Amino acid sequence: MAQPSSILHFSGHQYLRSRLVLSILSGKPVRIDKIRSEDKNPGLKDYEISLLRLLEKLTNGIEIEISVTGTAILLRPGVIMGGVLQHECPLSRSIGYFLEPVIMLAPFSKKPVNLTLKGITTDKHDLSADILRTVTLPHLQPFGISEGLELRIKRRGASPGGGGELQFLCPIIKQVKTLNFIDAGKIKRIRGVAHAVRVNPQFSTRMMEASRSLLNRYIPDIYIYSDVYKGDESGKSPGYAMTLLAETTTSAIHCSEAISQPGVAPEDIGIAAAQALLSEIEKGGCIDRRHQTMVLLMMVLGSEDVGRCLMSEPTSKTIQFLRDIKAFFGTSFKIVSADQSNLDCTQLLYSCYGTGYVNSNRTLA
Amino acid sequence: MDSQQHKSHRPSSKKEKGKERQHGFNEKAFAPKSGRKADRQGRRKVEQDQTRLHVPLVNRTPDDDPPPVIVAIVGPPGVGKTTLLKSLVRRYTKQTLTEAKGPITVVAGKKRRLTFIECNNDLSSMIDIGKIADLVLLMIDGSYGFEMETFEFLNILQTHGFPKVIGVLTHLDLIKKAATLKSTKKTLKKRFWTEIYQGAKLFYLSGVLNGRYPDTEILNLSRFISVMKFRPLIFRNSHPYLLADRIEDLTPRELVRTSEGKCDRTVTLYGYVRGTNLRMGTKVHIPGVGDLDIQGVSNLGDPCPLPTAESEKRRKLTEKKKLLIHAPMSDVGGIMYDKDAVYVNVPGSFSRGIVDVPQGEGEQMVMDLQDVDATLEDRVAQSQIRLFGSSSKTLTVNRSDQLQQKPESEDDHDNDLSTEGDVAEQSDLENSSEGDSDTEAGSSTLPHINTGRTSHRTNIRSLPSSGTARADIEYADSDSDLGEDEDDARTKLGHRIQFDEDDEDIPSDEEADMLMHGNEDSENDVPKWKANLSERAASASSKSTSKRKNWIKLIYSSDLSPEEILWGKSKHSEVEIGEDDFLQVKRKHDVDDLEGLDASKDPLDISSLKKWEDEEMLDSIRHLFITGGEGPNVEPASGFGEESEDQQVSDDKDDAASNPEQLTPDQVRATALAAKKEVLKRKFDEQYDDPETITEDFYTSRKEEINQQLAINRAEFEGIADGEARALVEGYRPGQYVRIELASVPCEMIEHFNPLYPIVVGGLLPAEERFGYIQVRIKRHRWFARTLKTNDPLIFSLGWRRFQTLPIYSLDDHSIRMRMLKYTPEHMHCYATFYGPVSLPNTGFCTFNSLSREASGFRVSATGVVLDVDRSTKIVKKLKLTGIPYKIFKNTAFIKDMFSTALEVAKFEGANIRTVSGIRGQVKKALPKPDGAFRATFEDKILKSDIIFLRAWYSIQPRKFYNPVTTLLLPDKSWTGMRLTGQIRRDEGLKTPHGVDSTYKPVVRAARRFNPLIVPKKLQAQLPYASKPKLMKSQKAQTYLQKRAVVMEPEEKKALALMQQMRALRKDQVARRKEKKSEKKADRAKNLEKEDAKKSEKDKERKKEVMKMAGMQRKREAEAEGGRGARKRRKT
Structure with missing residues (x-):
């Protein structure tokens, strides 16, 4: 009965997330093939499968067909339902990988989203929990998505062990407001979070000191929170990281992040984060x-x-x-x-x- | 006239009173006398203010050059719709239409055009018209009154957003008596007001003169139309749509011939875009046809443009009379649109050079074809590229064949045109999009330019810019135009050729860019790059390309991968060089690493962060902080600095305006100072002005916001001169005259095309293309005679669509479940869920059980609003399972006959059950022996005779039935959808099948027999007397009174005998009286019977007479009806 709607066709495993998100939002079915077909290890990876499962939970009436080899998927989008959900993320990717598409979809769901994700909260590939909380969510504010938008870091979990837990709360909106953001403004304050789990709490202080040494010349309004999680809330692996963000007078935000590496002193991490922030600031723009x-x-x-x-x-x-x-x-x-x-x-x-x-x-x- | 003198006023003899002597405004006069009055006045003022307020809505239709206002003329047949239409058209254009079909567009004033459309009496047409009309002229026969269709139409309007309605009362000349006329007007007005709103405008048109209504009355009506203000309607303000005023079939004739007209057609529709911008990639729905894909859209010249100051100035006196009218479906304006040809009538002397004179569409078309802006050589070269292979050849041969068949006179005329072609070349083209398409049109007809003529048939095919949309390659070409607005001036190459070169063009861009980036980025680790750089730089500089990347072009119209765009990855040719091998591998590697993960964070590049160890570098970004002050060269973004949002629009423009001209340092300083002062002043004002005067109420501030956004919308894309490129970004704006090409249109649409039935092209939002279960709030219309039943087919008019589907009605049961209703409740809303195309929540709809003209009574069966859209439903209906106990213990019982297997029991373990008498219990566990029996516990001991209930809920799904109402595809436009079973049986003459179990049989209930209560003797003996069973058997032995003998005295005997005799006499008397009475009764009955017989005889004769008369009348009527078409009317 339903008219055959035109299926959009893409190839390659890259940009999978954004394509899935666009498909669900636009309602157009999408077919993605040649997913790592040339690879030694062809087909979808475990985290991609997990993402598809998460999308299945989030929506109603979605149809996902995966080919036998796993190198092609066909997705017929459904209705974004939202509601109270839980998802266990695999340890191959951090929670940011899964949360990013959800953030794009959640405002358009039927019920307000209350999603609990478990896994790695900070790693070097994806947006960490701190960036998601302090940078990603404020970016939604000019679009009229702010009331009730929240990301709670229940537990932190560094890679590779994971064990972190995030709770994402998102309200639903009727329509997105039009953005007119052409004034970048000037940076009025710098904030940051230095967190450490299962390591000496002194590490966060050391990172803070180091980054301050570089940033203090620009602006006095620098406040870096030291966020040390202990015991049960600190996940299964040791790690520490530093997230910095600079806010302008028009509340445009730039951010940077540096993550602990074996054999690198916390001071170097702090400096790297500060330097990365400066290069972000140099690139400019409102976003x-x-x-x-x-x-x-x-x-x-x-x-x-x-x-x-x-x-x-x-x-x-x-x-x-x-x-x-x-x-x-x-x-x-x-x-x-x-x-x-x-x-x-x-x-x-x-x-x-x-x-x-x-x-x-x-x-x- | 001059001689007439008015009598002058006599000076007042009375002395002026004290108050009147006062000069100026008497302040006391309007001041309230009492506090109460003051209060009342104040409240009234506030009330008046409030009535002014409406929810601020954004009007997506531009104020400058808006689309024509659609004025629909609606009414029952014979009420004078066509007469009114002709009168109005004559009023505006001074032309008399012979036949008025389809939409007719006229210019009504400086700022307003009108599209008139007459709505026929078909319900489907009324629905479609109701969805698009901006103004409805609702015609009512004054001599007859309101008819059912009028009310139906008003109901349709109400559910789909109420446009403005002006009532027009006609046929008032048929009412002769003045008093009757007055009262009729009054009653009709009252009824009209209750339907629309109190004080709605109602016009009275008296009789018809020369086939038109009196000019003064029409003039008055037209004045009302011209000042009418329109409020945006939400649905129309969020959907693009157009009312097609012309339709063409583009299917190759040969294909039609070979398939005997049964092939799917390619059809173009023409009309003004209304509502919102018509964007590419959207689907459209044509009510009555179905969902269709847009093959292409092209902007055409406005066939009925609004007068501009310039055009007014140039207009000649002789043309003052010739006013614009565009009505392709009817025969006006010198253009006749036949099915596959357009005949252009060019009156009088026609000269090529005059461009500003408003020309007819056809003339414009012919002239456009001759506008040539490239040399013959170019064209030939292009045509070789374009038309590949032999197809072009056959095309030309065909055309030359047609040439020869042309009559001589037209030949002359065309030759005229061609000689004047060079004049046109000098006169510039209005916009480049026109020019583009013209060149293409020209290229295809190139070989014939010498003859200077093209046949009419080809004209249709090659309307302005028609070619652009059709061919894929050409379309892609226009893609590339998107970014060329700046570069065009520099690189003045032919568009087509340039695109072919793009492959080399774009990389060269990047190479140049790489130069820039290469210097600042740390490319130390790739020394090979640098070695190559100088060569590349040389090659890059040799080509005259701009230094800056053209992002739009790179992103949207090149095949380069994102990485190639960003980092200028070496092309295939460079791979072959071999020098870059090392680099190649490295880049490949890290790119893969990144992409493999689909990471959103790029890893920290420690080497690139090294630069921040340099003190100078650190200082260079100091100006980006508030503490840094003005930087050496102020970044453009910070140029806006500290200015509030509302100022940005103007500032933006200022920047754009001021930047190109080089300013001296003094001027720069002066402007900077002025800006600073301005900011300070504003800050001061903000702080010291009275805050109450500044704070606007929500209404005004919201309106202000809307206006600002609209200004931004207008300004943003104004700069893009290329129409096609602009359309790509923002779509076709409302008010543009476009041509929409639709592919695979059912052939019936063309074959059974009737201009009297409107063709509406409604754009669909992406969400509306999908299907799902839609939950609506629905209420049966109180004028609809019957109730609605679940799963009976119902025709919905929802959004643009009209379709039949099977709704399930439901009600919310204590917010726990959605419970199915078999019938809609009376006077109450309920929910309905059906399968169909998605509509946004809050869309109104109305439903019909039948659209046919034959259906009696009020046809709108229900109205409502969409609440929810989903892919599944949760409607349940009650299911009661019954069982009987076959063994009863204390509080436990074994129940059978409820389930048939142990598995079913297992599913219901723990379910609540209940006896008829109200004893509650629970299902415990299945029993092994009789299949489906189970053990259950109750709160009390149950009886063997109790029936056990299990109340369950069975979920039901609406059937996936969606049947679009395809009226436009039918020859007679009368559509019948799915019928009810009963209807089919009636139509087919079938009997209702009757199940044996369905018949009602007398219920035979065996009388319940209770065994006597036996109390054992021993127990009886122990009982107290009161509780002892009493033996109540009748006495057998005679009592003393019965047994004794009575001996009477002689006096007593005598008395007794006398008494007996008297009783006997009395008895006899009564018997005789009774007998007499019955005799009399029988007599009377006999008489009555006789009289009745006489009466019935008379009656029979009278009836015979009446039937005879009736039969004759019917016969006469039938004869009369055969003579003229039956005009069916349904009185309200």
């Missing part, structure tokens, strides 16, 4: 580079008005994301240099006409 895709997605989903945002140059992920957005939503961005006269200007002004996406999953009664 942190790691959150470009999320912000662009929300811009596309905005009401049928022109949304504008100042950002640094797109990352490779962002470029592919823009192309995927065009495939799924038919929306393309206008990307021009923020300063036409200045040839060295690396900041770009992204503007698009929102699709007027309305949360059709929301219940009225």
Whole structure:
């Protein structure tokens, strides 16, 4: 009975998450093939399967077909349900990998999301719990998603042992507000979290001291929290990391993170984090580079008005994301240099006409 | 006239009173006298203020150049719709239409165009019209009153967003008596007001003169239409749509011929975009046809443009009379649209050079075809690229064949045009998109340019920019145009050729870019790069490309992978060089590592962080902090600095305006100072102004916000000159005249096309393309005669769609479960769940049981609103399982006949059960012996005669039945969907099958027999007397009174005998009286019978007479009806 809707076709294992998210939001079925077909170890990895399971929990009526070899999947999206959920993340990836797509989907669900994720909270590949809490969620605020949006770090778990636990709470919204964020402002404060689990609590202080030594020259308003988890809440493996974020007068946020490595002193970690923060600041824009895709997605989903945002140059992920957005939503961005006269200007002004996406999953009664 | 003199006023003889002598405004006059009055006045003022307020809604239709207002003329047949339409069209265009079919667009004023459409009496048309009309002229026959269709239409309007309605009362000349006329007007007005709102405008049109309504009345009506203000309706404000005013079939004739007209067609529809922007990649729904994919959209020149100041100035006096009208489906304006040809009538002298004179669509088309902006050589080269192989050849041959068949006169005319072609070349094209398509159109018809003519048939195929949308390659080409708005001026190459070169073009961009990046990034670890750099730089500089990356072009119209775009990865040619081998491997490696993980965080590159050890580097970003002050060269972003959101729009523009011109340092300083002062002033104002005056109420602030956003929307893409590129980013704006190409349209749409039935193209949101279970709140219409039954087919009009589906009604049962209802409740809302296309929550709908004209009574059966959309449903209905005890212990009993297997019992373990008498219990465990029996415990001992109930809930799913109402595909537009079983039986003459078990049989209940209570003798003896069973047997022996002998005295004997005689006499008397009475009764009955017989005889004769008369009348009527078409009317 249902009309055969056109299936979008992609290949490769890269950008799997964003494609799945776009498919679910746009309602267009997607077929992804050649997933590591050339690899020694072909097909979907365990964390990808786990992600698909998580999406299955989050939605109703979703159909996921995985080919026998695991190198192709067909996803027919359903309705995003939300509600109280639990998910055990495999130890091959940290929780950030799973939470990122969920954050993009959660505001458009039928019931407010209350998701508990267990696994690794901080590792070197994905956004750590601290970045998600202090940077990712504030990025949603200009879109009108703020009340009741929360990420609770119940337990920390460093890799490889894991044992961390995050609780993600997200309200539902009717429509995303249009973003007009073209004023980067100036940095007014720097905040940070230095956490340490199953190591000497002194480590966090040492990281703080080191990073302060570099940042103190710029601004006095620096406050770095020392977050030491002990006992049951500290997971199964030792580790420590430092997350820094700089907030501007217009509440644009840039962040950086450095994670403990074997044989590297905590001071070096602190310095590296501070230096990374400086290079982020230098790149400019109103949006942190790691959150470009999320912000662009929300811009596309905005009401049928022109949304504008100042950002640094797109990352490779962002470029592919823009192309995927065009495939799924038919929306393309206008990307021009923020300063036409200045040839060295690396900041770009992204503007698009929102699709007027309305949360059709929301219940009225 | 001049001689007439008015009598001058006499000066007042009275002396002015003290109060009147006062000059100026008397303040006391309007001041309230009492506190109470003051209070009342205050409240009234607030009330008036509140009525002004409405929920602020964004109007997506632009204020400049809006689409024509759709004015629908609705009413029952014979009420004068066509007459009104013709009168109105004549009022606006001074032309008389011979036949008015389809939408007719006219220019009504400086800022307003109107599209008139007449709505026929078909319910489907009324639904479609109700969804798109901005203004409804609701016509009512004054001599007849309201008809059912009118009320039905009003109900449809109510559920789909109420547009403005003006009532028009006609046929008032048929009412002769003035008093009757007055009262009729009054009653009709009252009824109309209750339907619309108190004080709704109702027009009265008197009789018809020369086939039109009186000019003054029409003038008044047109004035009302022209000042009408419209409020955006939510559904239309979130969906693009258009009312097609023209339809063309583009299917190759040969294909149609070979398939005998049965092949799917390619169809183009023309109309003004309304609602929101029409974006690419959306599906559309044509009510009456179905969901269709848009093959392509192209913007056409406005066939009925609004007058501009310039066009007014240039307009000649002779053309003052010729007012614009666009009505392709009816014969006006010198253009006739036949099924597959357009005939253009060019009146009088026609000269090519005059561009500003508003030309008809056809003339414009012919001229556009001749606008050539490239040389012949280019065209030939292009055409070789475009038209590959032999297909082009056959095309030309065909065309030349057609040429020869053309009549002589048209030939002349076309030659005229061609000679004037060079004039047109100088006169510039309006926009490049036109130009683009023109070149393409030209390229395909190139070989014939010498003859200077094209046949009409090809004209249709190659309408302005029609070619762009059709061919894939060309479309991709327009993609590439997106970014070219800046570069075009520099690289003035032909678009097509440039695109072919893109492969080399883009990398060169990056190479140049790599130069920049290579210097600042630490590329120390790859020394080979540097070795190569100088060569590359040389090659890059040789090509004249801009230094900055064109991101739009790189991202959207190149095949490069993201990494290649970012880092300028070496191309295949460079791989062959071999020098880069080392680099190649390394990059490949780390890229893989990254991608393999789909990581969102790139690992810290320690080497690149090294630069921050340099003190100078650290100082270079000091200006980015608030403590840093103004940097040496202020970053553009911080140029906006500290300014509040609302100022950004203007600042942005200012920046753009001021940047290109080089300012002297003095000026820069001055402007900076001015800006600083401005900021300070604003801060001061914020602090010291009265906060109450600043804080606006929610309403005004929200409105202000909306306006600001709209201004941004307008400004953002204004700069993109290329129409196609702009459309790619923001879609086609409302008010643009577009042509939509649809593929695989059912052939019936073309074959049974009737201009009297409107074609609405409704854009669908992505969510609306999907299917699912939709939960709605529904209420049966109180005028609909019957109740609605679960799983009976119902026709929904929801969103753009009309479809039939099978709803299940339900009610919320104590917020625990959704309980199915077999019928809709009376006067109450209930829920309904059905399978169908998704609609956004809060969309209104109405339903019908039948759309046919024959259906009697009010056809709108229910109305409601969408609540929820899901992929599954949770509706349950009650299921009662019964069983009987076959063995009873104390509180335990064995129950049988409830389940058939032990497995079923296992599923119900722990379930609550109950006896009829109300003793509650629980299912415990299955028993081995009789299959399905189980042990159950109760709160008390149950009886063997008790029936045991288990109340369960059985979940039901709505059937997946979705049947779109495809009225436009039918020759007579009368659609019948799925019928009810009863209807089918009636139609087919089938008998209802009757199950044996369904018949009611007399219930035979065996009388319950209770055994006598026997108390053992021993126990009896011990009982106290009161409790002892009493022996109550009748006495057998005679009593003394019965046994004794009575001997009477003689006096006593005598008295007794006398008494007996008197009693006997009395008895006899009564008997005789009774006999007499019955005799009389019989007599009377006989008489009555006789009279009755006489009466019935008379009656029979009278009836015979009446039937005879009736039969004759019917015969006459039938004869009359055969003569003229039956006009069916249903009185309210």
